[in-house]
Amino acid sequence: MPDKVITEAIRHFSLTIREDTTPLSPQACIDCLHQYDAVLPTLGDPFTADVFAQSHAARCRLLANFGVGYNHIDVAAAKAAGILVTNTPGAVTDATADIALTLMLMTARRAGEGERMLRAGDWQGWHPTQLLGTHMSGKTLGIIGMGRIGKAIAKRAHYGFDMNVRFFNRSPVPNPGAPAEQVDFAQALGADFVVIAVPANLDTYHLIDAAALSQMQPTAFLINIARGDIVDENALVTALKTKVIAGAGLDVYEHEPQIAPELIAMQNTTLLPHLGTAALAVREDMGLMAVSNLLAFFEGKPLPNLV
Secondary structure: OOHHHHHHHHHHOOOOOOOOOOOOOHHHHHHHHHHOOEEOOOOOOOEOHHHHHOOOOOOOOEEEOOOOOOOOEOHHHHHHOOOEEEOOOOOOHHHHHHHHHHHHHHHHOOHHHHHHHHHOOOOOOOOOOOOOOOOOOOOEEEEEOOOHHHHHHHHHHHHHHOOEEEEEOOOOOOOOOOOEEEOOHHHHHOOOEEEEOOOOOOOOOOOEOHHHHHOOOOOOEEEEOOOHHHEOHHHHHHHHHOOOOOEEEEOOOOEOOEOOHHHHHOOOEEEOOOOOOOOHHHHHHHHHHHHHHHHHHHOOOOOOOEO
């Protein structure tokens, strides 16, 4: 955690800090539930139904998740075990939307490919047909999921790049925050750029599969800044190899940190190491929001961000 978060947390709690940045093992999750009054988990810590089933009479009463996404926590199983779950919405919105635009631009304009060429010493100088990419301004954008992050992406795309925004969302969105049309799934997939911004859950697992990819244009780009398992990675590799779509920009992966070697070998992919919220101020805000949830719980107040 950033120093600012640690400083705030230690003012209020007897704190155990885990220095290892890899996800907890299932057994470590079980141990935490028995050793601590509350746990501040992060992405990948597997608080699954099996973990809760093996944690009878757990001491822990709150999982104050560090992040807006909580697909690594079985919330229903936690509730059944008498454990509440909170998250950190809002703090991540702008940073994640910025990464979506970063990936759109980098992939369309072949920026990653160009940097690799330059760093390898293979650049021979400017010429008129070198690394010709796709102009993003004025194109259509299809957003899958129109929550806070989807709206922030729409605002940037429309007002910054004059893009024609359409979006798919399961429930009506009366105020998308920018000129945008709510359409069905197929129409959203038919845009020049398709950005995935839905939460990861059982309903969205492999939402973007071979069938969905086949509905995209061969000149289109898929951008994923949500969670990796929303996209069937094997189907994506096949779609890129066979030119069903033109390219992909990914910040998340189905089996991260393992990434399909085929994706790494492709020139028409932009691959970032889950940088969506990787700005100091954002990570501080996320941590302080998690601490606020902890404080509210132990002071008997309503939880600001109960899942």
